[in-house]
Structure formats: C-alpha cells, structure tokens
Amino acid sequence: xxxxxxxxxxxxxxxxxxxxxxxxxxxxxxxxxxxxxxxxxxxxxxxxxxxxxxxxxxxxxxxxxxxxxxxxxxxxxxxxxxxxxxxxxxxxxxxxxxxxxxxxxxxxxxxxxxxxxxxxxxxxxxxxxxxxxxxxxxxx
Amino acid sequence: xxxxxxxxxxxxxxxxxxxxxxxxxxxxxxxxxxxxxxxxxxxxxxxxxxxxxxxxxxxxxxxxxxxxxxxxxxxxxxxxxxxxxxxxxxxxxxxxxxxxxxxxxxxxxxxxxxxxxxxxxxxxxxxxxxxxxxxxxxxx
DNA sequence: TTAATTGCAAAGGTTTTGCCGCCGC
DNA sequence: GCGGCGGCAAAACCTTTGCAATTAA
Numbered sequence: 001x002x003x004x005x006x007x008x009x010x011x012x013x014x015x016x017x018x019x020x021x022x023x024x025x026x027x028x029x030x031x032x033x034x035x036x037x038x039x040x041x042x043x044x045x046x047x048x049x050x051x052x053x054x055x056x057x058x059x060x061x062x063x064x065x066x067x068x069x070x071x072x073x074x075x076x077x078x079x080x081x082x083x084x085x086x087x088x089x090x091x092x093x094x095x096x097x098x099x100x101x102x103x104x105x106x107x108x109x110x111x112x113x114x115x116x117x118x119x120x121x122x123x124x125x126x127x128x129x130x131x132x133x134x135x136x137x138x139x140x
Numbered sequence: 141x142x143x144x145x146x147x148x149x150x151x152x153x154x155x156x157x158x159x160x161x162x163x164x165x166x167x168x169x170x171x172x173x174x175x176x177x178x179x180x181x182x183x184x185x186x187x188x189x190x191x192x193x194x195x196x197x198x199x200x201x202x203x204x205x206x207x208x209x210x211x212x213x214x215x216x217x218x219x220x221x222x223x224x225x226x227x228x229x230x231x232x233x234x235x236x237x238x239x240x241x242x243x244x245x246x247x248x249x250x251x252x253x254x255x256x257x258x259x260x261x262x263x264x265x266x267x268x269x270x271x272x273x274x275x276x277x278x279x280x
Numbered sequence: 281t282t283a284a285t286t287g288c289a290a291a292g293g294t295t296t297t298g299c300c301g302c303c304g305c
Numbered sequence: 306g307c308g309g310c311g312g313c314a315a316a317a318c319c320t321t322t323g324c325a326a327t328t329a330a
Contacts, residue, residue, distance in 0.1 A: 020284060020329060033227040038234070038243035040222045041320085056287045061320060063285090064225055074226040076234050076243060076271075082180045082294060085204055086214040087173040094178070094216050095263045103178035103216060104263050123235045123244050125274035131216075134265035160304060160309060181295080196312045201295060203310090222319060 017070045027052055028063050029072070038076055093129065097136035106132065157210045167192055168203050169212070178216055233269065237276035246272060 010030055014021050031047045032039065039047070045060040067073040080101055086094075093106040134140075150170055154161050171187045172179065179187070185200040207213040220241055226234075233246040274280075 022285065022329075024286070029227070032225055036245070038224040038226050040224055042222070044225070054287080056289095058288075058321085059286055064223075065320095068225070071229065072227075074229055076220060076224040076226060076236075080216060082182070083204075084178040084180050084216040085172055085184070085208070086178050086216060087169070087212075089211065089214055095261075095265060096216075097263070098266065104261075105176070106261065121235075121244075121246065122277040123237070123272070123274045124280045125235060125272045126238065127274075128270060128272040130268055130270050132263070132265045132268040134263045134267075137262040140264045162304075162310065164311070182293095194312080198296085198313075199311050205295090206310095 013072070017067075017072045019066065019070060019072070023052065024048075024055055024059055025063055027055070028060060029067065032064075032073060093132065095132040095134055097139055098133050099135060099139040102136045102138070104136065106130075153212070157207075157212045159206065159210060159212070163192065164188075164195055164199055165203055167195070168200060169207065172204075172213060233272065235272040235274055237279055238273050239275060239279040242276045242278070244276065246270075 010026050010033075011021050014025055014029065019025065027048045028044060031044050035047075037043070041060050041064055042057070044064070045055070045057045048055055048060065064073070064075075068075045080096055080103070084103060086103075086105075088105065095104045095106055097103070150166050150173075151161050154165060154169065159165065167188045168184060171184050175187075177183070181201050181204055182197070184204070185195070185197045188195055188200065204213070204215075208215045220236055220243070224243060226243075226245075228245065235244045235246055237243070
C-alpha cells in the first residue's frame with residue numbers, strides 16, 4: 001500500500017523529521033504532497049485556506065522553510081537570493097557558495113553532452129543549467 | 141589581441157546586439173565585463189556610481205534586463221520568480237516552462253554521475269542541481 | 281510547565297512601473 | 306523628429322521579523 005496516506009501517516013512523517021505536529025503543518029504538508037504543481041508559498045496558502053480559513057500567510061512561509069530546513073521537502077530556485085549577472089556568455093556552469101553566496105565558474109568540462117531526457121518527457125527543452133552548491137575557497 | 145577592449149570596442153558590442161549606445165550602458169557593461177564576481181544589480185550600481193554619480197538604480201535594473209533579453213549577458217538564479225516547493229525528495233531534476241513557469245520533474249535518468257569537476261577547481265562541491273528550461277506541453 | 285508555534289501586522293529588500301524630459305540615431 | 310532611454314519616486318511583490326497569545330508535548 002503505497003498510494004494513499006491518511007492523517008495518521010502524515011503525523012508520523014512530521015515526527016520522523018523531528019517536527020512538532022500542528023493542524024497547520026499537516027494541512028500544508030498534505031497540500032504539497034497531493035500535487036505535482038510545485039506550488040509557491042502563496043499558492044499553498046490559497047489551497048490550505050479553503051480548509052483552514054484562519055491560517056496566515058506568514059505561517060505558511062515559516063512552515064515551508066522549516067520543512068525545507070529539516071529535509072522534508074525540496075525547494076526549487078533559490079540558488080542565490082537576488083539575480084546575479086555575468087558578462088561571460090560562453091556556455092558554462094556555476095558553483096554558488098552556500099555560505100557567502102559568491103559564485104565561481106565551472107567550464108564546460110563538466111558533463112553536459114550527457115544530459116539526455118527520459119522518453120516521453122512532455123516538455124520541449126531549450127537549454128539547461130547546472131548549478132553546483134558548495135563552499136568557496138574562503139569559506140571552506 | 142583578445143585581452144583588452146577599449147571604449148570603441150564596447151560600443152561595437154552594444155551595436156552588434158542591436159542596442160542603442162549610451163554612457164550608462166557602456167559603464168554598466170564595462171563594469172560587468174571587468175569582474176568575475178557575478179555581481180547583483182545593486183553591486184553594479186555602486187560600482188558604476190563611482191564614475192557616474194548621477195546614474196539611477198532603476199536604470200541599472202532596466203539595462204541589465206535588456207542586456208539579458210538580447211543575450212549580451214547571462215543571468216544566474218532566476219529560474220523561477222519565486223520559491224517553489226516539492227514534496228518529492230527523491231533525487232530528481234526540474235524543467236521550468238519559460239512561458240508559464242510551470243515545473244515538471246525529470247527523473248534521475250538524466251546524467252548526474254557524469255558531473256565531474258575540472259582539475260583545480262577551488263570550490264568544495266556539496267551537491268548540484270540541473271535545471272532545464274523549455275516549453276511545457278501546454279505552451280509549446 | 282515550557283518551549284515552540286501561530287496570527288497579525290509591520291518592516292525589509294528587491295524589482296517593476298509610470299511619467300516626463302532628454303538623448304541617440 | 307521620433308522612438309528609445311534615463312532619472313526619480315512610488316508601487317508592487319515576496320519574504321522576514323517581532324510580539325503577544327496559544328498550543329503541543
């Protein structure tokens with residue numbers, strides 16, 4: 001039985017990750033668990049508000065960040081806090097320091113030619129970007 | 141002679157990309173061209189302001205976005221506009237629709253084991269993320 | 281009981297927008 | 306001269322923070 005989880009299961013999951021269990025957290029995790037849409041905090045808030053109209057957006061932000069912190073969920077996008085620019089337009093990738101946010105270049109040497117898509121992928125892919133995360137020479 | 145470009149060269153570059161030439165644009169492009177720091181708009185603003193104290197931050201934002209739009213520079217990070225979350229924590233990558241920002245999953249099938257770093261890379265890499273960009277089934 | 285969590289509202293920070301005068305072409 | 310661009314300030318967002326009240330354990 002993999003398919004469905006009832007509330008009891010979700011409670012267990014939160015506990016596994018060392019999280020205190022609240023109705024808000026259950027609702028937020030369930031909402032995220034039952035969608036493939038990779039929703040933003042705002043979208044999750046709108047969703048959860050249907051069942052718990054008193055929930056606040058701030059709580060959704062705090063909770064998602066907490067989930068991410070303990071590894072219960074993934075987060076897409078926040079490689080750097082703000083947009084960063086680069087005059088070098090040769091194909092290359094970047095490595096971002098998780099501590100000081102400095103960025104280094106990685107020459108194409110990486111992989112790349114190996115980026116092949118699974119059969120039946122419905123997206124039409126234009127380009128890709130590999131972002132590595134780690135420590136820069138100064139922070140490590 | 142590859143190494144240095146004088147002002148005349150920068151003017152030519154802007155024209156090549158169909159951009160109108162102004163002192164602000166020259167200064168912004170030069171500032172970005174002469175650094176490896178992958179600066180943010182704010183940092184570029186501070187830099188350019190030394191030579192052109194009257195320049196405005198809004199102009200820097202508009203200009204960088206214009207440069208990016210025509211392909212004169214690269215932008216690191218803005219895969220999605222806001223943070224997006226995912227309850228699936230199995231290792232996998234994402235493909236983001238450049239038009240509607242919807243996100244699809246790409247199973248590990250991609251490459252990955254092939255991500256090898258160039259010799260002498262000074263960063264200590266912890267993990268990496270492959271982000272593909274393209275059109276979703278609905279937008280293509 | 282005690283520490284963590286929630287809700288609310290305010291603040292912080294980045295980026296966008298509108299408008300008008302100015303400048304490149 | 307015309308359309309694009311720059312400066313300025315306001316606005317729009319997204320996200321974080323502070324605090325008092327509430328709740329989980």
